[in-house]
Amino acid sequence: xxxxxxxxxxxxxxxxxxxxxxxxxxxxxxxxxxxxxxxxxxxxxxxxxxxxxxxxxxxxxxxxxxxxxxxxxxxxxxxxxxxxxxxxxxxxxxxxxxxxxxxxxxxxxxxxxxxxxxxxxxxxxxxxxxxxxxxxxxx
Numbered sequence: 001x002x003x004x005x006x007x008x009x010x011x012x013x014x015x016x017x018x019x020x021x022x023x024x025x026x027x028x029x030x031x032x033x034x035x036x037x038x039x040x041x042x043x044x045x046x047x048x049x050x051x052x053x054x055x056x057x058x059x060x061x062x063x064x065x066x067x068x069x070x071x072x073x074x075x076x077x078x079x080x081x082x083x084x085x086x087x088x089x090x091x092x093x094x095x096x097x098x099x100x101x102x103x104x105x106x107x108x109x110x111x112x113x114x115x116x117x118x119x120x121x122x123x124x125x126x127x128x129x130x131x132x133x134x135x136x137x138x139x
Contacts, residue, residue, distance in 0.1 A: 001037045001045045001099065002075045003137045004030040007054055011068045011127035013117040020123075021115030026066035027055075028127050031103060032075030033096035034089050037139075042099050045139045046106035054133055060112060067107060070117040070125055071100045093120055 005027055012022035029049055050061045060067055073096065077085035091099070097119045107114045117123045 001034070001041045001103070001139045002032045003045055003049055004072070004075060005049055005052060005054065005135045005137060006127060007130040007133040008068075009128045009130050011125070013068065013070055013115075014124040014126070015118045015121045020118050021068050021070075023066040023068045023113075023115050026068065026113075027052075027060055028125075028129075029067050029069045030072040030075060031069060031100055032072050033091040033099045034076050035091050035095070037091065037095075037099055039099070039102050041139045042102040043106045045137065046103050046110065048137050048139065050107055050110050050112055052135065052137065054135055061110065064111075064113070066113040066115065068115045068117075069100070069104055069107070070123065071096065071119050 008028045010024045011028040013020050051059045053059050055063055055065055073090040076090040077087055079085050104114050
């Protein structure tokens with residue numbers, strides 16, 4: 001699994017003109033799943049993201065900062081050949097969706113306040129980055 005984590009002053013996800021998730025002063029987490037991922041990777045990624053010290057050298061766990069989690073299969077896009085990305089490394093939706101749900105569940109079990117996007121929909125993601133501070137976390 002892979003996550004792109006950004007510190008944000010605010011972030012939201014809108015689907016069909018409805019805000020389905022929003023946070024202030026926390027982390028926007030874009031998450032991708034590949035074929036070899038399973039529940040263990042989801043749990044490890046949740047721990048790493050929750051304990052990542054990128055909020056003034058503190059973590060979301062330390063501060064109780066909220067997280068907005070958005071599924072993002074394009075994180076596994078391969079652009080090494082040609083101009084059109086290949087999505088072959090991205091897990092199929094029926095594999096990825098339960099692992100994203102496991103990731104979110106693991107965060108909530110750790111006490112995190114988590115908002116989410118909506119899987120398999122066209123989402124409008126808005127964010128105001130702080131720093132800007134962006135980190136890629138691979139498991």
